[in-house]
Amino acid sequence: MDKIWAFASYNLWSQFAPPVGQEYFHCDMKRGFARARQREPGVAAVKDLDNTPQRIGILAQQGVYEFHQNPKLFSRKDAVEQVAEILQLSQESTPVQERVILILSNYQQHPILLGKNIIKLNRGDEGFPPPIIMKQGNYLFNFFAAIDCIFAEPDGTIHILDFKTGKSEFDRRQAYLYLLAASYLYPSQPAIASFYNLETGKQSDPLRATADTLKAFKIEMSLIAQRHQKDLKRYRDAPAEFDIIFPPNPGSNCSYCPFNSICEFSSVILEVAA
Template sequence: LNQSDGVEKVAELLRLSNSPSEVQQRVLQILKKYHDKPLLSGKRIVLLTRGDEGFPKPILIDQKHYCFRLYAAMDCIFIESSGNLHILDFKTGKSAFDRRQALVYLLAARYLYPKHKAIASFYNLEFSKKSELISVTKSELDLIEFELASIAQKHQQDLQKYQQQTQKFSQIFPPNPGYHCRFCPFNSICEFSAFKASQTV
């Protein structure tokens, strides 16, 4: 992307011409914006994922009173000049910056990179928009871990209830329809899908 024809070369590498025209336009727009503002240029990158790796490897969090597996698929990690790890999550479209997602990443970093202090942020590739930097203290991270453990424990209890009473699925796991239904592969057959409802109205 440093070259004047970098956008075209990257588009060729991605075989973008094989994609639908709408996808081509959006990706080209992202590449052009990144070409103008190369966010990662000169950064000491520790991790940069393609985005199609599938389910991440679980992090086992095993404490005295609880144990659970944490899954955190991080887009990019680089080292700041201060020595801090910076976890950067890329967004596209109108996806909101959700602080809770960043908190999960910071907890994952505690286990994956224990010698480093970590911060997190979001960056929208289509609008070249940065979020604020997100950081937490050790005691805040302890509380986040405890809350996630409680959620994991409740989920296990709900799974056990479901195994005993499979017909009560929607009572044990109440539906939460909304904008996210658009991206669910089951929205066409799900009776609770907000997307399906809007299609039939």
């Protein structure tokens, strides 16, 4: 089979359509920088820089992983210090260190996975997972689902758990896409998906999906993959129309965008110039 270039994922979908309530802050140009111009030296240099929320999320996941690599840590008084040393946390910025230390302390006290029949627990720095090849009609595309943790419930149900940090609300779309992935990875087993915030301790109710729901999400992923490939081709054919293909939405959201230093539409740059 020829290599399949078209792809879809929750991350790509969120770049097309943000969670409910975040529409005002959405900017499609961010997708353009991240997906269409990512190989340009100036864009690549910015794109590869981890911002504070990203670093906290990655290190939090790594911390959970290290705890479960050595469960004896849960009963040690110096466990947080031990895990922090493994993570080389002292090399991070002060805000990152402080929040990750709190996350590690919280997890030692409330280890949600302790005693679970863990099937898979990612460290968080593995890179892209192997794609799931999906076919919708005559259209083939790669579907990527980076799953934090999978464990088996006592009745054999596959439970997909996604770790969160920060104050963002849980996006149910992501859970349904995990269940779509599970229908391919574990086709003979029932599955549920839930979220757990490592900072706040907030946990969502588990979600299930019917066959019709999964079909609807598969169709949506197919449409996203096709639309994204069309946008990429439009940009390759007419790079001068970048801001038309990926329209900007300058505003307060620019302050949190990794591309604000190179985006001519960024309100951050406009404010400095004024």
